[in-house]
Amino acid sequence: MDWRQQRDNTNIRYLLQIAATAGISADACLANTGLQQQRLAEDSGYQLWQELAAIRNLVALRPDPGLGMQMGDCYHLTCLGLLGYAMLSSPNLWEAIRISSRFRSLSLAICPVTLSLCEEGVWMSLDSSVLPEDARDLVVGRGLTAWLRLFGELLQRPFMPLRISLSGSELALADRYRDYFSCPIALAQSHDGMLIARQDLDSPLPLANAQTQRSCALLCERLCDGLADIQGTLARRVLQQLMSHSGKPCRADEVAVRLGMSERTLHRRLADEKQPFRMLHDRVRRNLAERLLRDSMLGLESIAQQLGYAEAASFSRAFKRWNGMSPDQWRRLQDEDSMVRALT
Structure with missing residues (x-):
């Protein structure tokens, strides 16, 4: 088990709820976990070892x-x-x-x-x-x-x-x-x-x-792939929002509203996690761009428009920054790889 896995606060929230009905304070449950009830109320997440520590506290106080x-x-x-x-x-x-x-x-x-x-x-x-x-x-x-x-x-x-x-x-x-x-x-x-x-x-x-099941499964797959190396809890939630609406990429203010916080708070907390919004936004755009280039016949203008760029030139510059080559070069390379795999 990797006890450093990031979690949202669902399990801890219910643990504190049951503890309260048993007359046990949140501070007692969270002792030596590094967690604070106020941060949890702000939907701050935690690592798995912290949940386990809170569980052991509760069991010791109320067996x-x-x-x-x-x-x-x-x-x-x-x-x-x-x-x-x-x-x-x-x-x-x-x-x-x-x-x-x-x-x-x-x-x-x-x-x-x-x-x-x-x-x-x-x-x-x-x-x-x-x-x-x-x-x-x-x-x-x-x-x-x-x-x-x-x-x-x-x-x-x-x-x-x-x-x-x-x-x-x-x-x-x-x-x-x-x-x-x-x-x-x-x-x-x-x-x-x-x-x-x-x-x-x-x-x-x-x-x-x-149809709904296929769409949700695809989003789950993309979410698992996208979160594999993301440790910050808020960053993971932002990525989930961006992936769920990547057909028309969200702005930071739209994501902040969906997460129930101000845009300023969103940027501040992402900075604390060293995961700026622009980096997360670009990550989702890049993944979607590569999928559209690989799996569709759409031209650069259409792909740029779907990704929220004003023109194909802006998209091409961004794509070259991400991959070190133009979208056309990347697409040709994928086509060549597909032909090689088909012949082997």
Whole structure:
């Protein structure tokens, strides 16, 4: 696990919400994490190790085996952004689960998720072995309960797994799960997960839409590629906005409005992350320009217009700055490479 992964504040926000209902202050939960409640309220993100530290603080202050389940009950598909829409528009539950696995970096899971097919359906499991022992019950409870809620939203009907498997052995834990999931609970198992019935996996989703699903999957793919080397949390959110609207590139003021902050604050916080808006904007423009040059027959004037340039000459200068060659040269090179691959 890379505990330096950047996250938005969804998981921490729900953790603090559940802590507050248990009478535990945000300051106590965030002790020694380097996080501040005020910055989180501004939608500032964090690294994965900081979430884990907050979880361990909460467990130490309130060792309640049901906290994770309470937290998981807060989640909705909208928490997953583009990935949530890709799942919602999938043809059936199995395809929705597969697409969430494909774009795992966009999910909110804190530990690896595995899928294992069996005669009855599929086991969907959390690898809690990567976690400190004191954090496992909460993280597993949160994950399994979140799946229960998300799958119910996808199916738009109550969802119930066939069985729950837990690596823990406390009877009190099993009782809490049995009350919540209304299915058999097996303790002291080799993995933490739920068995999903084949008939549920094959169930058509009420909001399935092939075109929407393809579009969302493409955006998720572009987002994963675009975020691979971006560490700043706000920079990642700005890139998501730019990629979602790259057919007509957004201005900084438009992105700021969508993110609920002033343009000045947007520029200041991006400067703090050493990711200027212009650099992010150019990154998206470059990716889109290369795709249009490679995959379409559009002329330079049309591509320039689609990217928001006033004229083809301005686009050509920008493209040469990015790639060290003109758009025409780059396109010819791609065509030659395609011919070579076709002949080999």
